[in-house]
Amino acid sequence: MSGEWSGVNLPSLPELRHWPLRIATYPHWSPLIAAMRCEIRLDPASRFALQSRPPSQTSPLRVCPRVHCSGTSFPDSHASMSHSALPAARSTPIHALGGMVVALVSLVGDLTLFGLQTIGGLTRRLPRGYVLWPVLHKIGVESIAVVLVTGGFVGMVIAVQTYDQFAQMNMENQLGSVINVTLFKELGPVLAALMLAGRVGSSMAAELGTMKVTEQIDALTALGADPIGYLVAPRLIACVLMVPLLTVLADVAGMCSGWWFSCEVLGIDHHFYWHHSLAYVAPWDIGSGLSKSLFFGIAIATIACHRGFNCSAGAEGVGQAATEAFVCSFVAILVIDFLLGTFLMELYHMLWGVVSMR
Numbered sequence: 001m002s003g004e005w006s007g008v009n010l011p012s013l014p015e016l017r018h019w020p021l022r023i024a025t026y027p028h029w030s031p032l033i034a035a036m037r038c039e040i041r042l043d044p045a046s047r048f049a050l051q052s053r054p055p056s057q058t059s060p061l062r063v064c065p066r067v068h069c070s071g072t073s074f075p076d077s078h079a080s081m082s083h084s085a086l087p088a089a090r091s092t093p094i095h096a097l098g099g100m101v102v103a104l105v106s107l108v109g110d111l112t113l114f115g116l117q118t119i120g121g122l123t124r125r126l127p128r129g130y131v132l133w134p135v136l137h138k139i140g141v142e143s144i145a146v147v148l149v150t151g152g153f154v155g156m157v158i159a160v161q162t163y164d165q166f167a168q169m170n171m172e173n174q175l176g177s178v179i180n181v182t183l184f185k186e187l188g189p190v191l192a193a194l195m196l197a198g199r200v201g202s203s204m205a206a207e208l209g210t211m212k213v214t215e216q217i218d219a220l221t222a223l224g225a226d227p228i229g230y231l232v233a234p235r236l237i238a239c240v241l242m243v244p245l246l247t248v249l250a251d252v253a254g255m256c257s258g259w260w261f262s263c264e265v266l267g268i269d270h271h272f273y274w275h276h277s278l279a280y281v282a283p284w285d286i287g288s289g290l291s292k293s294l295f296f297g298i299a300i301a302t303i304a305c306h307r308g309f310n311c312s313a314g315a316e317g318v319g320q321a322a323t324e325a326f327v328c329s330f331v332a333i334l335v336i337d338f339l340l341g342t343f344l345m346e347l348y349h350m351l352w353g354v355v356s357m358r
Contacts, residue, residue: 107328114228114309115302118236121229127237135234139200140242144249150195151250154187155179155258163266173272177280179258183251185285190337192250193296196243197329201304204235205325208308209318217309232309236301243297244290251289288344292337299332 158179166172208231211217220227262268304325311321 110310111302111306114306115298118228118232118302118305121226122233122236125229127229127234131230132234132237135238136242138203139196139235139238140245143196143199143242143246146195146199147192147246147250148253150191151183151188151253152257154191154250155183155254155256156261158182158187158254159258159261159266163262172266172268174276174280175262175266175268176259176273176275176277179262180255180277180281181285183254183258184281184289186289186337186341188251188254189247189289189293189296190333192247193243193293193300193333194330196239196246196297197300197304197333198326200239201300201325201329202322204301204304205308205311206318206322208305209311209321212309212311213313213318227309232301232305235305236298239297239301240294241297243300244293247290247293251286284348288340291344292340295336295340296333299336300329303328303332 159175162178163172163175166175166178208217211231217227217231220230259270259273263270263273307321307325307328311317
């Protein structure tokens with residue numbers, strides 16, 4: 001339908017369906033819309049779509065003051081509403097830095113709310129066994145091999161890097177204390193968590209991102225299920241339980257490999273190796289490392305699931321979610337390690353005082 005109406009050239013209906021429109025009110029056009037049996041409304045993409053409706057239900061037309069169609073422009077009585085009147089976005093280093101800070105604060109706040117929502121769901125209802133056991137197997141059992149290899153080589157690397165310095169001071173018999181304290185207190189938990197962030201975190205983000213892209217998460221919501229309780233809660237519980245256990249395996253593997261390399265390859269006496277190890281490794285060192293791994297597991301699960309739930313569309317979005325999950329987990333593990341290390345050191349000094357090394 002096209003032609004003259006009130007002195008204005010109107011576009012045809014197929015043309016009108018595809019034009020972006022801005023809001024204004026032209027009540028005197030309602031008879032025309034009634035004749036066309038359609039209505040123009042605003043959708044989330046800020047465009048107007050035509051929907052077929054009976055003439056009796058047609059409301060006054062709301063269209064833009066200027067629509068370009070086939071070389072013809074509608075009169076614009078509201079030119080001040082043009083987008084050209086808006087100020088251009090400035091791009092300076094200060095603006096870029098401010099944008100980064102705002103994005104970081106927004107991400108941390110969103111992650112915090114996501115984690116609190118997950119914990120709130122756990123307080124109302126725990127995951128069922130048939131949902132939790134496969135996740136425990138995937139995160140725990142399938143990660144044993146990579147954790148053992150990582151811990152084993154870490155123990156030998158520490159022995160190689162510290163032997164020369166100790167030998168220069170004729171203290172090579174105390175190498176076991178350095179290897180085991182470093183493993184139990186610092187490198188064991190951190191490197192095990194980093195390996196799990198790469199293997200488990202990326203996998204969870206990609207899996208949940210694929211479910212987001214294919215609208216499986218929306219389907220769970222439509223069926224009345226809680227997506228966070230069904231998908232996120234089991235993964236959070238599995239990481240909290242499995243990461244400390246895998247950290248213990250990494251510590252044991254590093255301790256055994258460091259002992260074998262130090263005694264069999266470097267020639268350190270077995271008795272002195274274990275004597276100094278038992279003298280310097282305290283239960284506090286083992287407990288502090290395991291407490292760190294607990295928080296590492298919470299961070300890995302929360303960040304990976306959050307990135308998966310906020311995945312963008314397409315295969316590229318899924319890959320980007322997996323990458324962001326690993327990078328954010330990596331940074332979070334290092335930050336948590338520093339904060340907890342400082343806190344535990346101060347707590348140790350408050351409880352037992354500063355240990356004298358003389």
